[in-house]
Amino acid sequence: MNVDFSTRLPWSTGTNQLWAARAELLTEHVEVLDLCESNPTRVGLEPPPVVAREVFATPESVHYEPNPHGLSEARLALAELYQRRAAPSRLLPPTLDVDDLFLCASTSEAYAWLFKLLCDPGDAVLVPKPGYPLFEHLAGLEAVVPRPYRLEYSHPDGWRIDLASVEEALCDGRARALVLINPNNPTGSYVREAEREHLVAMCAHHGCALIVDEVFYDYPLEIDCSDEAVARSSFIAEERALCFVLDGLSKRLCLPQMKLAWIAVSGPRRARREARRRLEIIADAYLSTGTPIMHALPHLLAAAEQLSGPCWRRIAANLERLRHILESPSSPHRVRRCDGGWTAIVESPRLLDEEHIALGLLREKRLWVQPGYFYDMEEDGCFAVSLIVRSADLERGARAYASYFARLCGE
Secondary structure, eight states, X not given: OOOOOXXXXXXXXXXXXXXXXXXXXXXXXXXXXXXXXXXXXXTTOOOOHHHHHHHHOOGGGGSOOOOTTOOHHHHHHHHHHHXXXXXXXXXXXXXXXXXXXXXXXXXXXXXXXXXXXXXXXXOEEEEEESOOTHHHHHHHHTTOEEEEEEEEEETTTEEEEOHXXXXXXXXXXXXXXXXXXXXXXTTOOOOBHHHHHHHHHHHHHHTXXXXXXXXXXXXXXXXXXXXXTTOBOOOTTOOSSOEEEEEEHHHHSSOGGXXXXXXXXXXXXXXXXXXXXXXXXXXXXXXXXXXXHHHHHHHHHHTHHHHHHHHHHHHHHHHHHHHHHHOXXXXXXXXXXXXXXXXXXXXXXXSSOHHHHHHHHHHHHOEEOEEGGGGTOSSSSEEEEEXXXXXXXXXXHHHHXXXXXXXXXXX
């Protein structure tokens, strides 16, 4: 029987040499140290048992009240959260109404909803390069074209958005949304205040919406938040262009298994009202968010320090530990500036292409790292390392990484 399948994606079912080698080792029950682990529940960052018991003992969860926005008490807790976050800053408290918020199962689902809302088949969305490879699939599944704009790195200043590449990509009128990851994964770079001003102005001029993913926003590392010239800038309640800010429990509270995310809508009044009306129709067609987790959200947000505090402290300590091991005066390695997030980029000698090095680390050291080409990095010799792994594993892995390069260099 011959069946014609969708052409939205190339649907490649093969695997590259690096993934195949890893799968073979795991099949043989060989222990591989995964320095790219991104799931907090697998690295000792589970919620305390008392929090889990208190949060999910909610009798109200047996009642189902479908609402395309999500339960009102959950949205009220989110609105209050953003109000508190804005209060200490120089910004005015955000004009975020509970009806500007939509709850969904994940940020991946949020992207799918927003691509449906904003794009017809063949339209383009602008995505960062380097960036997380998921966007190509999410856009393809909605018959949308992902078009990259550049991030460029200079040491020690860090990453900057190539604003000229954004302007060029906007000029033909096909781009319906600009996707910003704030801070970016894997570069760890926040959108700076000066960049924000230019990007908002460009999007307003070209009639392009902003989709701003802020799931890592509350994990600042090497950024000076007191210096306005380089400070991070949240897009919550941005009113000059139509804007959708995404966040969720997966990174904010280290609870990927709880499956709750949200979209905060802002922008000029007329555009925001129309976007909300249309998004209500899309959300109502899916109603994907579970009642128990929505009831639990106010309690989870109240327990934020217990849930995310240990993760943030480990990330900060691991970044310092990684620099200590890999950045001695005679070291050929450099850990690139990481303003925030969960990932560090290690820049190493370009002795072989990245895949050969990653394969060598896997076969010789039983060490799993992800090469930069996974994220469309322009330069060779970059490898991504997760900062949430157990500290002892990070130290062991970093030393194994350094010794492998020392052998290649003949030391």
